[in-house]
Amino acid sequence: MRILLDSFTKTFGDVTVIKDMNLDIKSGEMLALLGPSGCGKSTTLFAICGIHGMDGGRLLFGDKDVTSLPSQKRNVGVVFQNYALYPHMNVWENIAFPLKIQKRSKAVIEKEVQAMAELVQIEELLDRKPVQLSGGQQQRVALARALVRKPDILLLDEPLANLDAKLRLEMRSEIRRIQQQTGITAVLVTHDQVEAMSMCDRIAIMNGGKIVQLSAPEEMYRNPSSDFVAGFLGNPPIAFLEGVIKDSHCHLHGGETRVALNGHAQKVSDGQKIKLGIRPEFFRPEFDLKVKGKISFIEAHGRENLYDVVLDNGDILRSIQNHDAQYQLGQEVTWGICQDNILAFDGEGERL
Amino acid sequence: MKSRNFSSLPIIILLALVSLPLVTMYVFLFVDTISDAPAGSLIPTSFTLEHWRFLWEEPKVGETSIWPVTLNTFIFAATTSSIVMTVSLMAGYALSRLNMPFRRFMLAGLITLHAFPTITLIIAIFLILQLLGLYNTLLGVIIVKTALELPFGIWIMKGFYDTVPWEIEMAGVQDGASRFTVWWKLVLPQVQPGLVALGVFSFLSAWSEFILPQVLSPSGSGQVLSTYLNSLILDDTRPDFNMFKSVGLFYAMPVIFIYLTFQKKLMNIYGGGSKG
Ligand SMILES: Nc1ncnc2c1ncn2[C@@H]1O[C@H](COP(=O)(O)OP(=O)(O)OP(=O)(O)O)[C@@H](O)[C@H]1O
Ligand SMILES: [Mg+2]
Numbered sequence: 021m022r023i024l025l026d027s028f029t030k031t032f033g034d035v036t037v038i039k040d041m042n043l044d045i046k047s048g049e050m051l052a053l054l055g056p057s058g059c060g061k062s063t064t065l066f067a068i069c070g071i072h073g074m075d076g077g078r079l080l081f082g083d084k085d086v087t088s089l090p091s092q093k094r095n096v097g098v099v100f101q102n103y104a105l106y107p108h109m110n111v112w113e114n115i116a117f118p119l120k121i122q123k124r125s126k127a128v129i130e131k132e133v134q135a136m137a138e139l140v141q142i143e144e145l146l147d148r149k150p151v152q153l154s155g156g157q158q159q160r161v162a163l164a165r166a167l168v169r170k171p172d173i174l175l176l177d178e179p180l181a182n183l184d185a186k187l188r189l190e191m192r193s194e195i196r197r198i199q200q201q202t203g204i205t206a207v208l209v210t211h212d213q214v215e216a217m218s219m220c221d222r223i224a225i226m227n228g229g230k231i232v233q234l235s236a237p238e239e240m241y242r243n244p245s246s247d248f249v250a251g252f253l254g255n256p257p258i259a260f261l262e263g264v265i266k267d268s269h270c271h272l273h274g275g276e277t278r279v280a281l282n283g284h285a286q287k288v289s290d291g292q293k294i295k296l297g298i299r300p301e302f303f304r305p306e307f308d309l310k311v312k313g314k315i316s317f318i319e320a321h322g323r324e325n326l327y328d329v330v331l332d333n334g335d336i337l338r339s340i341q342n343h344d345a346q347y348q349l350g351q352e353v354t355w356g357i358c359q360d361n362i363l364a365f366d367g368e369g370e371r372l
Numbered sequence: 373m374k375s376r377n378f379s380s381l382p383i384i385i386l387l388a389l390v391s392l393p394l395v396t397m398y399v400f401l402f403v404d405t406i407s408d409a410p411a412g413s414l415i416p417t418s419f420t421l422e423h424w425r426f427l428w429e430e431p432k433v434g435e436t437s438i439w440p441v442t443l444n445t446f447i448f449a450a451t452t453s454s455i456v457m458t459v460s461l462m463a464g465y466a467l468s469r470l471n472m473p474f475r476r477f478m479l480a481g482l483i484t485l486h487a488f489p490t491i492t493l494i495i496a497i498f499l500i501l502q503l504l505g506l507y508n509t510l511l512g513v514i515i516v517k518t519a520l521e522l523p524f525g526i527w528i529m530k531g532f533y534d535t536v537p538w539e540i541e542m543a544g545v546q547d548g549a550s551r552f553t554v555w556w557k558l559v560l561p562q563v564q565p566g567l568v569a570l571g572v573f574s575f576l577s578a579w580s581e582f583i584l585p586q587v588l589s590p591s592g593s594g595q596v597l598s599t600y601l602n603s604l605i606l607d608d609t610r611p612d613f614n615m616f617k618s619v620g621l622f623y624a625m626p627v628i629f630i631y632l633t634f635q636k637k638l639m640n641i642y643g644g645g646s647k648g
Contacts (some may be wrong), residue, residue, distance in 0.1 A: 071542050091545045098546045104539035108561040118547035169548065 021082050021205050022047045022067060030063050036316055037059075037063050038229040040077070047082075050199050050206040052216035054252070055226035061209040064226075068207065069096045081172060084277065090178050095174075097166030103158045103176045105150040111161050112146040113139075118169040122314030127151035136164040139198060156187045157274040167202065174199065175204040180215060213253050217241070225249055247369040252298045256326050258363070259303075259338045261296045270294060270364070273333045277311050279357075281364060287372050294372065299324065300340040307356030313337065315351050329353065405618040423614040427622075436595065438619070443597040445579060448514055453575035455518045456525040461523075463635075464529025465555065468609070469541075480531075485523040494587055501588055510594040514586050520584075521574050532566035568637045576627055597623045609644060 023045040030038040038060045045051045046091055051063040068079065079087045086094055096171045106114050119129045136205035137143045142161040146193070150158060159179060163258040165175060169327060179195065180188045196219045211214050216223045216236040224234045233245045244250035250258050254297075263270040265288045270279040279296065281288065288294065316336070317328035320343065327339045339355060347353065364372040400414070405423050407416035431437045431618055466472060469480060497516055498507070506512030544554035560567075582598040589595070595603075601619050630640070 069546055071545070091549065092548045096546060098543065100539040100543060102537065102539055104537060104543040106543075106558055117544075117549075121548045121553065165543075165547070281436060 022369060023062070023082075023173060023205060023207070025068070025077065026082040027077040028064070028067060028074055029062045029176040030060070030072065031075045036229070041229070041231060041283070043224060043231060045205060045207065047205055048203050049222060050208060050220045050225045052220035053207060053209045053226060054172070054213060054223050055211065056218040056252075058209060059226045061211075061226060065098075065177055065207060065209050066174070069098050069175050070094050071319065083311045092286070095131070095169070095171050096173045096175060097169070097171035099159075099162045099166050099174070099176045099179050101181055103150075103162040105158055105161055105165075107150055109151050110147050111142065111153070114150070115159055115168050118165065122169060126219045131307055132168055136168045139167070139201070140164045142193075152299060155183050159183065159191055160194075163198065167198070167204070172205065174204045174205065176208045176211055178211070180210070180212070188215075195219065204261055213288060217253070225252060243371075244297075244363065245371050247295055247297060247371075250360040250363055252367075254298050254299060256338055256340060258297045258299045259336055261298065261331075261335050261337070263294055263296060265292045265294060267291055270296060272296075272311075272331070273335065277309070279309060280359065281363065281372075288366075295365040295367075297365065298337060298357055299361065299363075300338040302358040302361040303329075303337050303339040303355060304358075305345075305353075305355045307358040309356050309359050311337070311357060312352070312354045315347055315349055315353060318347070318349055328354065381428075401617055401621060404614050405621055408614070414569070423612065423618040424622075425540050426615065426619065436600070437596075438600065440593075441595050441597055441600045444510055444594065444596075448510060448517070448581075448585075448596055449575045449578040451514050452517050452521060452578040453571050455514075456521045456574040457571045459522060460525035460529040460570060461560075461567060463526045464533050465530075465559070467526065467530045468520055470534035482523045482527050486527055490520050491583065494583070496590060508589050508592050508594060510589060510596075511591050513581075513594060513596075516588060517584055521577060525570050527576060528570055529566060532563040536562050548554065565637055568634065572630060572634045572638060576630060581625060 023043075025043040026158055026280075026293070027035065027040045027042055028038060028043075036312060041064065042073060043064075053064060055061055059303075068073050070086075070089065074087060076084060077087075081094070107116065110116065115133045116129050133146075134143075137146060140163050140166065142157060142160050145153060145157060145161075150161070153161065156185075176195070180191055183191060192215060195208075208216070208220060215367070220237065222234060222236050223240055224231045225240070226232065227248055233240060233249050235327060240249065241253050244253065247260065252258070261272055263272045265281075268281060268288075270281055271277070272279070311331055313329035313331040315327050316330045319326040319328075321340075323343060324340050325343045325345070325347075327341065329337045331337065337357075366372055383391045392484065403416055406419060406421065407504055408418045408420050408422075426438050467482075486595075501507040501512045501516070503540055504512075506515070506590070541554050544558045545551070549557065580598065581596075582602070585594065585596045585599045586602065598618075601616070601623060604619060
C-alpha cells in the first residue's frame with residue numbers, strides 16, 4: 021500500500037524535530053530511512069505507525085487519510101529495535117497474540133501461526149520463551165508477529181542493530197526475501213548505509229529532520245546531491261579535496277594540480293571555492309590526472325588494501341587497490357584520479 | 373549454589389552461633405505451650421493441651437473469645453492488603469507511564485510520605501477519626517493503616533512498572549490491542565511478582581500492627597490479635613505465662629506459614645523495586 025507523508029511536522033515541546041517533510045512510498049516498495057543518529061528517523065517511523073501524533077501535515081495510506089487514526093486501526097506491523105517480544109509468552113503465543121486480539125477462531129490462529137513460523141523458519145522453536153532464543157531467532161519471531169495479521173505496511177526500526185556481523189548479513193537477505201515474498205510495503209530505519217543499499221529499492225537519506233535525497237541506491241551512490249550524501253554513502257568513504265576556481269579549472273589548495281571541470285564550467289565563477297569528492301576506487305595508479313603524495317596508512321581488507329595518501333597540501337585521498345600491489349607505509353607515490361568520476365560540490369556542499 | 377573458592381564452614385559456624393539463641397527461644401516457645409514444667413526449671417515434666425484451652429473454651433463473663441478477634445485481624449489484614457494492592461497497581465502505572473501534571477511533585481510526595489515517621493501523626497489521626505465517628509471501629513483502623521501503607525506500595529509498584537520496556541506496550545498497541553488490554557495482558561504479568569510480594573508484605577504488616585489498633589480502637593468490637601494479647605498479659609487475674617505463649621504462637625503461625633510459602637516471591641521486591 022502506498023504511503024504518503026504530506027508536509028509532516030513533528031515537535032517535542034519547543035523543539036521542531038521534523039519540519040514539512042514530504043515522502044511518497046510506492047506500494048510494494050522497500051524504502052530505507054537512512055541518516056545519522058538523532059536525525060528523526062525513528063520519529064518519522066513512529067508517526068507512520070501512530071505511536072507519535074503528528075503536529076502538522078497529513079498521512080495517507082493508499083487514498084485513505086489516516087492522520088488521526090489510532091495505531092490499533094492502522095494495520096501496520098512494527099519490528100522494534102529490541103524486538104519487544106512478550107517475555108511471559110512462548111513463541112507461539114507471541115505470534116498468535118495479534119490474532120487473538122482480533123478474536124479469530126482457534127483453527128485459523130493455529131494455521132496462520134504455523135504458516136508464519138514456516139515463512140521465517142522457526143517451526144521448531146514454537147514453545148520456547150523469548151529468553152531462550154538467540155538474537156537472530158528473536159528477530160525472526162518479532163518479524164513473524166508483525167506479519168501474522170497481514171498488515172498493509174511493515175515498519176522496521178534498526179532491526180539488525182543488535183545482531184553480530186555474520187547474523188546481520190544473513191538476516192539482511194532474509195528480511196528482503198520475506199518482504200519480496202509477501203509483497204508488503206516496508207520502511208526500514210537504519211544508520212548503516214550498507215544495510216540500506218543492499219536491502220532496499222530506494223533510500224531516503226535524512227539529515228537534521230529533512231530528507232536530503234531520495235533515490236535508488238545505485239543512483240544515490242553515483243549521483244549524490246550534496247557532499248553530505250556523498251560522504252554518508254560508500255565504504256570506505258569518499259575523500260574531499262578543497263580548491264579554488266581559476267580559468268574554469270579547479271586549483272587544489274597549495275598545490276599545482278589543476279582539474280578540468282567537465283560540464284560544470286558554466287556554473288562556477290573565478291575565485292569561487294569548491295570541494296571535489298573522489299571515491300577510493302577512482303584514485304589509482306592507472307588513472308591520468310596525476311597527483312603526488314605519501315602513503316600514511318594502510319588497511320588490509322583481505323581481497324583489497326585501502327591506502328590513505330597525504331598530498332603536498334596536507335589533504336588526504338583514499339585509494340582501494342588489489343592486495344597484491346606492494347606499497348610500503350611512507351612510500352612516495354604518484355597516482356592518478358579518474359577525471360570523469362570526480363564529484364564537484366560548491367561552497368555550501370550542493371552538487372555542481 | 374556451591375562455591376569451591378573458599379570454605380563455607382566458618383560462615384556456617386558463625387551463623388549457627390548467632391542464631392542459636394533465637395532457635396532456642398522458638399523451640400521453648402513451642403515446647404512450653406504444650407507442656408508443664410516445675411517452677412524455676414526449664415525442663416518440661418508433663419504434656420498438656422491446657423494452655424491452648426482458649427481455642428475451645430467458652431469465654432467467661434467479661435472475656436472475649438479469640439475467634440471473633442482472629443476474624444477481625446484477618447479482615448483487617450486482608451482488606452488492607454487488597455486495597456493497597458489495587459490502588460498501588462493503578463497509581464504505580466500512572467506514575468510510571470502516563471504523562472500527567474504534577475508527576476514530579478507526586479513522586480517527591482510519595483518518597484516524603486514513605487520516609488515520614490507516621491507515629492507523629494497519631495494525635496491528628498485520632499482527632500480526625502473521632503470527628504468522623506470512626507473512632508473505636510475496625511473500619512477506622514483499616515482506613516488509617518491502608519493510607520499509611522500506600523506510599524510504600526505505590527513506590528514499589530512504580531519501580532516494577534519502570535522495568536517493563538516501553539516498546540512492549542507499543543508493540544501491543546501495534547498488534548491491535550487497546551490500552552487496557554495491553555495493561556492487563558502484557559504489562560500486568562510482568563509486574564505480577566511485585567504485586568504478590570506487595571500483597572504479602574502489606575498483609576503481614578497489617579497482621580502484626582499493634583500501635584494503630586491500640587490507640588484508635590482500644591476497646592469494643594474492633595479488637596485484633598495484637599491488642600487481645602496485650603490485654604491478656606495486662607490482665608492480672610490470669611497470670612498464665614504458658615497461655616500467653618500459646619496465644620503468641622497462635623498469632624505468629626500465619627506469619628510463619630505465609631513466609632514459608634511466599635519466600636521466593638518476597639525476594640523479588642528487592643530485585644525489581646526501587647528504581648527511580
Ligand atoms: N520524546 C521526545 N522528547 C523530546 N525530544 C525527542 C523525543 N524523541 C526524540 N526526540 C528528539 O528528536 C530527534 C530525533 O529523534 P529520533 O529518535 O527520531 O532519532 P533517530 O534518527 O531515530 O536516531 P537514532 O539513530 O539514534 O535512533 C532527536 O534529536 C531527539 O533528541
Ligand atoms: Mg531511532
